[in-house]
Amino acid sequence: MILKLDMAGATPIYQQIRNQIVFGVATGQLRVGEPLPTVRQLAADIGVNPMTVSKAYTLLKEEGVIVIDRRHGAQISPVCPREEPMDGEFDDRASLLISEARMKGASEETLKAHILRLIDDVYRRKEVSQ
């Protein structure tokens, strides 16, 4: 999987790493059990402090996206389906994005079509990679 990090962007680098790995897992670019580079390897390759990568890995571990063990390092963890995948936080974030789009002038139909296209994009990629 290829990470594309905007080094001068407003989003912190650790957040970009976390987001792209989540996207990679969701779209099947990263498979269950696939090892990730070590914190030092990735930090050296990007040219950032190891703490930045460590922060991203800690976030991913807390979210259950990866597991870290001493022998094998960081790996993509098996997906554990939650009873309620769309919790309150999900609703808040999705509502905020929809509100922002509406304020920018998007009509309901356009927005629905756009979101459906994005959903298709993620799920289809996953099917293709499987």
Added chain:
Amino acid sequence: MILLLGMVLWLVFGVMAASSLLFRHYHDSQILGITLSRAHARQPEVQRVVRSFQRACYLVLALSALASGVLLIPVVQRYAEMSLLVLVMLNLLANWCVISHFQGELRQIKEKNQWTYSRKKIMTVDLSVTREKGRSGVSPFWVWLFLPLSFAPMAVLLLHPALRQRCPLGMSLIGPLCQLLAIFLYYQMRNRHVRVPAEKTEQNLQLARREERINSLCATWCALAMLVFWGLFNLAMLYAPGGFLVVVPVAVLTISLLWIARWQQKKTREAEDALLGTVSEEEENLQEDSSTWKWGCYHNPDDPRVFVPKRIAGIGWTINIGRPAGKAVGLGTLALIAAVISFVAYSGSQDYQITARGDQVMIDAAMYDMTIERDQVDAVSVIDQLPSGTRTNGYGGMEKSYGHFYFDGYGACMIYVYNNAGSFIVMRLKGTDPGYVIVNGQTGAETQALYQTLSGWLAE
């Protein structure tokens, strides 16, 4: 002496020309430090600029070699060290002007054809490539092996204390320190970031493996060149006093490093051509990086690294002057260069002042002042020629020499002499460090007068 200075000067000119010429090859998506895609770099108008640049570099080299002829003029020879510095600076300036001029021409071509690339600082990392880092390079065994071998001159000096007069023990630590630097370079070269020019991981992996192999091999060769240099340098210091042969290991090291840099560029280019021939310009993900380079240095306050790889030759490192530590290192280096230039200029312009007053002879010389008590002096005599020997710590110019020297048959000496005066006064002291002090005047007559003064002072 003038031949030695000439050799040093031509070596410097040659290195400058070769370094500038390395600049002309397509490397790290750049020609002459200007970002170009692989397709754009092959355009006839770009190649025309590259050929003109090559001719200009040869012209600067030829003119510099001609200008070095001024060292044959007797008046200039009196200020040979300063003249050498001026000639080197002029050569540096000329090369810089040539590079800047042709960079401007390439920018114009880019503007005219509207070859624009992204200005966003996007760092692309292939996780599979990052995970494989360190697996395809040459084993670090060799660079670690060279480290103990670099202690060989120190072992020889410890076993033969007499040789320490020609080559101080402390100096033998320089080799191992340089080897440690070479080990650092090895790991940096092996782990350096490889571009991710393709969307396909397999292509990126192949390129990364090839580049890691090339880079680690170059770093190993650099360490070997350093070891060979160190061995030859010590041989020259111990068995060829006079310093003339010291130029040979320096030339061997310099030429080796330039050859390694050229080989690395060539092999990387070949690997990219073979593996990325079909990669489109969009996929190449080119980015203008001129915004992170300022005054020829890397300037990026957002990058936490202080030392970053150079963008031109691919070998070697530069500092990030956008960071406070980088600024400190840069200013420190400039201060050091200024101090060396000032020392050479000051030393070359100052005359010695030797005065006998009361029970003391006082010698006033830049950084090597000395006071000799009357009861320290055993005898004073005059010789016509300086004995052969080596400088331990001091200044050795065309016109004069002073500081700590080691002479055959005399041992450790302090000298304050005008090299071409023809006669020298030798004061034998009661101790052994130094055992002798050698002085003279600017002419034979001045030396004779000084000898009379010192003899009179000693007889009082």
